[in-house]
Amino acid sequence: MNGKKILFVSSELVPYLPENQVSLMSYEAPRMVNSNGGQIRIFMPRYGNINERRHQLHEVIRLSGMNLVINDMDMPLIIKVASIPRERIQVYFIDNDEYFKRKATFTDKDGNLFEDNDERAIFFAKGVVETVKKLNWSPDIIHVHGWLASMVPLYLREYYADEPLFADSKIVTSIYDRGFEGELDKKMVEKIVFDGIEKEKIDALQTPDYNNLLKTAMDYSDAIILASEEISDELKEHVKGLNKPTLPYVTFKETEEAYTNFYNTEVLK
Numbered sequence: 001m002n003g004k005k006i007l008f009v010s011s012e013l014v015p016y017l018p019e020n021q022v023s024l025m026s027y028e029a030p031r032m033v034n035s036n037g038g039q040i041r042i043f044m045p046r047y048g049n050i051n052e053r054r055h056q057l058h059e060v061i062r063l064s065g066m067n068l069v070i071n072d073m074d075m076p077l078i079i080k081v082a083s084i085p086r087e088r089i090q091v092y093f094i095d096n097d098e099y100f101k102r103k104a105t106f107t108d109k110d111g112n113l114f115e116d117n118d119e120r121a122i123f124f125a126k127g128v129v130e131t132v133k134k135l136n137w138s139p140d141i142i143h144v145h146g147w148l149a150s151m152v153p154l155y156l157r158e159y160y161a162d163e164p165l166f167a168d169s170k171i172v173t174s175i176y177d178r179g180f181e182g183e184l185d186k187k188m189v190e191k192i193v194f195d196g197i198e199k200e201k202i203d204a205l206q207t208p209d210y211n212n213l214l215k216t217a218m219d220y221s222d223a224i225i226l227a228s229e230e231i232s233d234e235l236k237e238h239v240k241g242l243n244k245p246t247l248p249y250v251t252f253k254e255t256e257e258a259y260t261n262f263y264n265t266e267v268l269k
Contacts, residue, residue, distance in 0.1 A: 001033050001264070003039070004141070004263070005138065006030070006038055006039070006041075006140065006142075006143060007043070007128075007137075007139035007169075008042045009042075009043045009044075009144050009145070010022065010023075010042070010145040011145065012044065013091065015027075016044070017049075017050065017105065021178050021228055022145055022178055026145045028255060029259060032255065032260070034088075041092065041135070043093075043094060043128045043131070044091065045093065045124050046078075046094060047105050048102045049105065056082055056083070057080045058080060060079045060080065060081055063135070064076075065077070066130060068127060068130065070122055070191070071119060071191040071194055072194060076097075077094070077095075077096060077130065079092060080093040092131060094123070094128060096127075099123055102114070106180065113184065116185070117185075118184040119185075120148065121148050121184075122155075124148060124152075125154075125156075126155060129155060129163070129166075136165070137165075138165045139169050141170050141171075141267055142156065142166070143173075144171065144217060145174045147214065149217075150216065150217040151192075151217075152217070153171045153216075153218075153220035154217070154219075154220045155197075156169070157220040158197045158201065158220070159195050170222040171223075172223045172267055173217045173218055175235060176227050177229075177230045177232070179211070183208050183209045184209075184213075185208065188205055189202055189205050202216060204216050204219075214235060215235070218238060218239065221244070222244065222245070222267065223244055223246065223247075224239055224245070225246070225247045225259075226248055245266035245267065247266070
């Protein structure tokens with residue numbers, strides 16, 4: 001991985017959120033690349049349940065300040081950064097008071113999905129890309145983890161299709177069994193179509209459930225990693241039908257060697 005630039009985009013990351021498959025692998029994969037001579041950037045949402053004082057988040061004024069249009073509404077983009085001290089890894093946080101100030105990640109205190117999770121996913125995708133553009137940092141690989149990040153491949157390949165910074169970037173999406181019950185807002189397709197993306201290209205999102213979000217992410221990715229031992233049959237069948245480079249599930253101990261080989265021999269070939 002020496003010298004290769006990898007952008008990690010995740011919906012969850014330790015130590016900022018509790019440990020689970022997504023948040024742990026979103027930490028381990030960049031740590032592995034970093035220790036093997038690669039260059040990394042990590043992006044995640046700045047949820048309101050992240051303790052800014054404890055983790056020493058601070059706003060980056062030169063990156064903040066633009067507005068992103070979400071469903072015909074101007075939403076201010078705020079960028080914050082923090083460091084994971086023992087690894088000397090910097091993390092960028094996508095923030096907006098309307099979408100991320102609440103003291104929870106995906107659901108309310110009763111376990112109900114937030115009604116605007118679809119807009120949060122779109123805002124996060126746009127916010128990541130716009131910030132990387134400001135950084136003028138052209139990644140060799142963009143590795144996506146977690147369902148709230150699942151709009152990143154679609155927006156990169158459609159909304160930002162003419163952006164030269166990402167012309168040679170390869171997109172990898174990790175598939176986890178940790179999803180959600182139910183569906184996001186039924187008007188999600190309309191909100192994406194508002195951005196000029198053709199309705200036919202996001203037909204799966206007519207039913208915006210977990211599997212269809214991941215299918216859409218896979219459709220616009222160059223390679224896929226099965227990051228959980230148990231993946232639904234529906235998602236497995238979709239992976240088979242795409243005929244894209246796919247890394248089968250490996251144990252945690254095998255991750256470093258398997259991911260490094262996959263990046264080098266399948267994704268960057």
